[in-house]
Amino acid sequence: MVIGGGYAGLSCALALARGGASVIVADSEMAGFGGSSRNGGQANGGWNMIDLAAPDQGAMRARVESGLESQGHFEELLAREGLYDCYEPVGKFVAAYVPRHYDTLRRKAEWASANGYLDAEEVAPENVHEEVGTEFYHGGVRFSRGGLVQPARLHAGLLARVAAAGATVASPVRIDGFRRVPGGYSVETTAGDIRCNNLVVTTNGYTGSATPDLQRRVVPVASYIIATEPLADEVVDALIPRRRAVSDTARVLTYFRLSPDHRRMVFGGRASFASVSPEEGATGLHRMMTERFPHLRDVRVTHGWKGNVAFARDRLPHMGEADGLHWALCCNGSGVVMMTYLGAKIAQRILDRPNAPVCAFDGTGSANQAFPAIPLYNGRPWFLPVIGLSYRLRDFVDRLQSAR
Incomplete structure (x- = not known):
């Protein structure tokens, strides 16, 4: 049984x-209600795993390689399932919020290219207009x-495709709890109890009290x-001449793209670290957008929405298994490719029963150590407004210093 009908759950199913296998997918809302239908549509794997300051460079390389494998898996899945027409392989531009971020991006690009991971290329500050129509940024990659x-x-x-393959998708069906029974689990749902050999949790930014141990490890953040x-x-x-996916390096992240019909700017980010309505979030996003693109100040916003992403304490994706309970969670805002990949990796673990981890994000065998809990946290992210205020202050200071 799979709990969660988003990308990871469907890929697994x-x-x-x-x-x-006989598979049931249950979701407390309509399948796709969460981040899988309400994200920014950026599909990239590998780049975000590059951390040249990581204490364990071998583990970091393994994460980069699994990230790149996730991108290959994603593109192969789309081609195999006849879904490639919903994908634009236009690449990515990462914009430097301040000059010192450009130095970091440049070193990452040099490392990725030298090691044969990505064809990353630095974009000097004077050439930013090749990628975005603004003077706001200080170069990029x-x-x-x-x-x-x-x-x-x-x-x-x-x-x-999941329905055609013979799996059952039940929604809205809430999971109230589960318990171990001989041979697997008994899962308590609003549609009745369900017995299964393996239980898969792919609830990500909507992980709740039905899985309390996982809930203590997952921080939902509204995007x-x-x-x-x-x-x-x-x-x-002029806005995005090469029509790439774009994000920047501010601590209060922004990301943007053109709409699929190439007629609108679609702009996203952390407009609020507290949970507010999409209308309130739109006000903050409009301010952030026009800070970067002043000439859009008088352009009307016609649509606004939000969806939860999920962060882990170590800001890494996680999958694992313990006694037939499997999970794929916490892609930290970059989940379109990664969650699809991790869902398939869970299926591989169930079907093939390998003795070794199936990717660099598989913590099976040392689940609690590999997927750290968060002290003084029970699933309600009381600390996010404080973190958000800190991020905004530090971004402000960085911009102030860069203007001198």
Whole structure:
């Protein structure tokens, strides 16, 4: 049984069903209600795993390699399932919020290229206009691997393939708890008790009290997104000339893209570290957008929404297994590719029963150590507003210093 009908849950269910297993996917809302249909549509794997300051460089390299493998898996899945038409392989541009961030990006790009991981290329500050139509940024890095997806269309396609493969998708069905029984688990749901040999948790930013031990390890963070009214062709062409996925290096993250019809700016980020409505979030995002693109100040915002992402204490993705309970959680805001990959890796673990970890994010065998709990945390992220205030202050100081 799979709990959670997003990318990870559906990817897992599809691989299990194709492997001959009987599968039920349950979601407390309609499948895809969460981040899988309400994300920014950026599909990249590998770059975010590069950490040249990591104390264990061998482990870091393994994470980069698994990240790149996730990108390959994602593109192969789309091609195999006939879903490639919802994907634009336009690459990625990471913009430097302040000059010293450019130095860090440049070193990462040099390392990635020298080691054959990515065709990463630095973009000097005077050439930023090649990627984004603003003077706000201080250079950046671009690479061709990865791109953009239409999130809800991707989810709908996966959902249809899962149903066609013979799996059952039950929603809305709430999970109230579970207990060990001989041979597996008995899962208490609003549709009745369900017996299963393996129980898979892929609830990510919506992990709740039905899985309290995992809930203490997962921090849900709302990501807010807005879309502008249709823009003139010349405005669109200047905003993101190469139509890549774009994000920046501010602590209060922003990311943006053109809409799939290339007529609107779709702009997302951490508009609030407290839970507010999409309308309130849109106000903060509009301020952030026009700070970067002042010429959009008078452009109307026509759509706004939010969806939860999930962070771990170590800011890494996690999958694992203990006594037939499996999980894939916490992609830290970069989950389109990674969650799809981790779901398939859980299916591999169930079907093949390997003795070794199946990827660099597999903590099976040392689950509690590999997936750290958060002290004084029970699932309610009381500390996020404090962290958000700290991030905003530090970003402000960084920009102030860079202007001197």
